[in-house]
Amino acid sequence: MATWKNLDTLASYSKLNSLKDHVNIAEAMSGEQGAERVKKYSVPMAAGLAYNYAAKEVDETVLDALSKLADEAELIEKFQELYNGAVINTGEKRMVLHHLARTQLGEPVVVDGVDKREFYVAQQKKAADFANKVHAGEITNEAGEKFTTVVQIGIGGSDLGPRALYIALENWAKANNTFKMEAKFISNVDPDDAAAVLASVDLAHSLFIVVSKSGTTLETLTNEAFVKDALTKAGLNPSRHMLAVTSETSPLAKSDDYLTAIFMDDYIGGRYSSVSGVGGAILSLAFGPEVFADILDGAAEEDKLATNKNILENPDMLDALIGVYERNVQGYPSTAVLPYSQALSRFPAHLQQCDMESNGKSVNRFGEPVDYVTGPVIFGEPGTNGQHSFYQLLHQGTNIVPLQFIGFKKSQLGVDVDIENSTSQQKLCANVAAQIVAFACGKEDENLNKNFKGGRPSSIIVGEELTPKSLGALLAHFENKIMFQGFVWNLNSFDQEGVQLGKVLAKRVLAHDTDGALKVYSDLLDI
């Protein structure tokens, strides 16, 4: 059994702390030395991706200290316990089994006589069969016509991951002849969200997936009722247009109002649930079950790499440890995720939830306050768009923000044009290469307004093309990175008590049970 200790009690952490500002990245990345680093500091990931950390503030000494930290914090042992079914989610007293939805990494995990891997595979098959029947015209609307659009109703983990993955593969699926149905998403309780999506679809040929693990989320239940109302008003029978993805114990599971119900369980957290029916139903309907299976394969391959004890061969753990060095030793408060890929436009939004809801905590897994900083603020936008927006602060602002670039050699659609001796894809890639060096090395100018200090660390994940498999690997990489960081910080990364208070107060406002500032705000907003 691994021992769970606070980071500041570990001897290897004191050593790491003595290495503040150890590497001058502007110097390290200049000239031949820089060229050597780019070649050397790279770890293969799954599906042909590679994690290149040449422009991070590390060298052999820092890496050695990080390796000792990984050993002393027993990161791999903790991961083993997690996938073998230990109760890692101490706050909710639950196992954490999202890896099992894509692969069996360790021992079978059996709960009440049910093998959990078999359960997840059976639910995947149920989603696949349903999608195949819809595509084949065996499940149709009441008029016997095929469904053409699928709309997911969900929020948080029941929206962000699936939406990011759908957007990531929409063009790829069209270019590879696997595009089956257009997908849309309704998440916000703002009525303009549901109304606008409903106005943009052909209701008679639309399927709606109500996705809520708990089956109690206010926004999702409200939007479900909103959609039912629209269907009824259009003379359609809602139960012929809706399916549910939920846990077996939720109130939604008890309803007969759905064409089918695909189940998950309490052991897959919302923000880790894209690999369950939460992502599986909509992605199988939109692109076909084989595409979803490839996402799972890519994730499974990456998970296997994450079991390696050697940090130099484990891209997920290495990325996590470098992040800890940046947060706890260098003192950087945030991290930007910058995909040079339009397809990944919503991926940073997914990572915001995944990372900040997991590691935005100030008590350890035993409920005791910690005396060190934990999860960073995560934000991001695709490049090159971000360059024309917030990169000013990243280059010359007073805070150093570590950067996580993602880039691909090939575009998904392959439609391109040569203008002034380069294609758009080459222009995109040229920009990411330029940014890495600009951030690291800077450029001196007597005019301080034009001076770039450099010394701004970044890494890049490079791949051939964004495909279902490489997307799955990317997803798993970040999930595993967040998990390892939670282990280092001795957090429970798998609950989210911090979202409760606002929900409780909103209920009070709606029940007109308010006083003080809450009452005045209620009046101000005409509630």
Ligand SMILES: O=P(O)(O)OC[C@H]1O[C@H](O)[C@H](O)[C@@H](O)[C@@H]1O
């Ligand atoms: O899937 P649901 O149970 O509807 O939950 C949807 C979301 O809402 C909650 O408030 C949590 O903050 C999220 O972690 C969760 O993903």
